[in-house]
Amino acid sequence: MSETREPPYKKVKIAETIDKFLQQIMLSKKNLQAIVSDELIKPVPFTKVYVGNVKNVKELSKIITILNEKIPIKELQHLKRAWKKEVLLCPVRYLNSMTQESIQEYLEHKVSELKDSFEYFKVMSLPSLPPRLKKQHIDYSKVWSCNFHPNEYLERLCGSDFFPVAELMKHRCYMGVAFETARYYLSEKNPDLQLSDILLRDINATVVVDPSICSIVAISFDNRECHPIQHSAMLAIDNVAKTQKGGAWNTSTDREYPPLPGIDNNLVLYLKNKFPNAKFGARNYVTKEVLDENRMSASDSPYLCTGYYVYMIREPCIMCSMGLVHARANRVFFCLSNNNQGALISKTKLHCVPSLNHRFEVFTEFL
Amino acid sequence: MVEFMKRALELASEALSAQEVPVGCVFVINSEIIAESRNSVNATHNPTRHAEINCIDQVIDYCKTNNIDYSMCFKNVTVYVTVEPCIMCASALSNLKIKEVVYGCANDRFGGKTVLDISNFYEYNYNLTGNLMATEAMALLKQFYKGANPNAPESKAKKEKV
Ligand SMILES: [Zn+2]
Ligand SMILES: [Zn+2]
Numbered sequence: 001m002s003e004t005r006e007p008p009y010k011k012v013k014i015a016e017t018i019d020k021f022l023q024q025i026m027l028s029k030k031n032l033q034a035i036v037s038d039e040l041i042k043p044v045p046f047t048k049v050y051v052g053n054v055k056n057v058k059e060l061s062k063i064i065t066i067l068n069e070k071i072p073i074k075e076l077q078h079l080k081r082a083w084k085k086e087v088l089l090c091p092v093r094y095l096n097s098m099t100q101e102s103i104q105e106y107l108e109h110k111v112s113e114l115k116d117s118f119e120y121f122k123v124m125s126l127p128s129l130p131p132r133l134k135k136q137h138i139d140y141s142k143v144w145s146c147n148f149h150p151n152e153y154l155e156r157l158c159g160s161d162f163f164p165v166a167e168l169m170k171h172r173c174y175m176g177v178a179f180e181t182a183r184y185y186l187s188e189k190n191p192d193l194q195l196s197d198i199l200l201r202d203i204n205a206t207v208v209v210d211p212s213i214c215s216i217v218a219i220s221f222d223n224r225e226c227h228p229i230q231h232s233a234m235l236a237i238d239n240v241a242k243t244q245k246g247g248a249w250n251t252s253t254d255r256e257y258p259p260l261p262g263i264d265n266n267l268v269l270y271l272k273n274k275f276p277n278a279k280f281g282a283r284n285y286v287t288k289e290v291l292d293e294n295r296m297s298a299s300d301s302p303y304l305c306t307g308y309y310v311y312m313i314r315e316p317c318i319m320c321s322m323g324l325v326h327a328r329a330n331r332v333f334f335c336l337s338n339n340n341q342g343a344l345i346s347k348t349k350l351h352c353v354p355s356l357n358h359r360f361e362v363f364t365e366f367l
Numbered sequence: 368m369v370e371f372m373k374r375a376l377e378l379a380s381e382a383l384s385a386q387e388v389p390v391g392c393v394f395v396i397n398s399e400i401i402a403e404s405r406n407s408v409n410a411t412h413n414p415t416r417h418a419e420i421n422c423i424d425q426v427i428d429y430c431k432t433n434n435i436d437y438s439m440c441f442k443n444v445t446v447y448v449t450v451e452p453c454i455m456c457a458s459a460l461s462n463l464k465i466k467e468v469v470y471g472c473a474n475d476r477f478g479g480k481t482v483l484d485i486s487n488f489y490e491y492n493y494n495l496t497g498n499l500m501a502t503e504a505m506a507l508l509k510q511f512y513k514g515a516n517p518n519a520p521e522s523k524a525k526k527e528k529v
Pocket of ligand 1: 231233316317318320321
């Protein structure tokens with residue numbers, strides 16, 4: 001219908017040094033862009049329908065009532081049954097193609113009382129899905145009259161100024177923390193670390209934030225070279241579990257972990273130095289039993305990654321993205337796309353699969 | 368084949384007794400079980416601790432201890448799992464280039480074939496067959512969902528599935 005609004009993955013000019021790159025990430029005022037389902041940004045599929053031009057406009061409402069009863073069209077509820085003098089009769093596929101049934105024959109067979117009501121018939125292509133954005137509604141209305149329920153949140157989400165500047169700077173700062181984490185671990189083995197070592201290697205770093213207290217709950221760095229499923233998101237989910245009296249993997253500094261489990265305490269010192277205003281640590285975990293005993297509500301304790309924001313330097317793979325669905329993360333932010341494995345825009349949009357019981361929002365375009 | 372699925376079902380019942388979503392799994396090489404496990408999501412508070420992930424960890428630990436290249440090991444593995452692997456586990460198994468997956472009942476909430484066919488995204492795909500002792504696998508799941516997941520907060524419990 002209209003031109004699509006995929007985030008433009010055009011070549012962005014990237015700074016040459018790690019410091020300059022991080023400045024670009026953290027100081028840019030450019031807003032982030034939500035990755036939304038294709039239904040909202042791609043042209044919708046059209047479906048072929050029969051339309052009848054009524055002879056007598058006075059009969060229109062009677063005809064509509066009869067049609068709604070005798071030939072209901074469940075899958076096209078968003079289309080009004082009539083527009084001006086024209087009436088939507090049925091999708092073309094309702095007719096028997098084996099016998100090459102005509103629309104006149106079909107009407108005589110289904111609603112014989114309307115067999116003489118129409119001047120002529122025609123085939124039209126109409127949008128097969130309801131309009132969800134104002135822009136779509138305007139487009140669709142050029143061809144047919146549609147039911148439309150505007151959703152202000154969705155309008156903003158699909159727009160280009162979703163986050164207010166103050167909030168945007170927080171997201172950019174947490175993304176900076178993710179890159180500093182990658183830099184910290186990679187420079188351990190390579191003191192002469194270059195920006196390309198971070199950008200081009202198939203590694204990831206993850207920072208999990210509880211936005212209700214503006215605090216970093218967990219951090220992780222990829223260990224896939226030693227353990228093929230210890231991608232950083234999987235490690236981050238386990239580190240979050242460790243803040244909730246759980247966890248499965250024995251990672252480096254485990255026993256006592258103020259303030260963050262599963263990672264090198266020196267990393268926290270390094271990050272505190274780089275980000276003096278950042279807070280670390282999770283809300284107090286309360287077990288189900290204690291919650292029940294004290295008649296507290298479920299929201300009085302963290303539960304998995306419910307409500308948490310997840311910042312990753314690179315688009316997570318399918319395994320990690322599904323892990324984050326299982327963990328009930330609230331929002332996922334990533335900076336670099338992952339053309340070979342990425343599951344949030346590159347290969348698929350996992351967070352838009354309609355049958356999954358939990359969905360998170362995804363934001364990108366830090367560059 | 369049936370004997371391995373029977374073992375996986377035993378592990379799934381064990382999960383049920385531990386109030387976990389009843390899914391069990393065994394990894395087999397040359398008719399020999401090399402890893403076996405079940406769901407441990409509630410015990411670990413980690414929602415990714417599915418039976419398959421636990422088995423993968425066992426194999427990696429074994430290989431590390433015995434100085435074996437795990438990639439050589441995984442490529443000979445046949446996985447018997449009572450429920451179709453979810454999107455996450457299916458991707459993990461694809462990445463590890465395992466040989467084959469045989470499952471019991473389909474996973475219509477999270478299945479890596481049923482809900483989203485991940486084979487479209489990978490160059491390497493293992494051989495996938497289902498419906499081996501599906502009724503038994505499904506019966507365990509039904510039993511679990513008759514009582515709610517004890518670890519999920521009340522508001523979440525109703526939504527929680529497989
Ligand atoms: Zn991953
Ligand atoms: Zn799984």
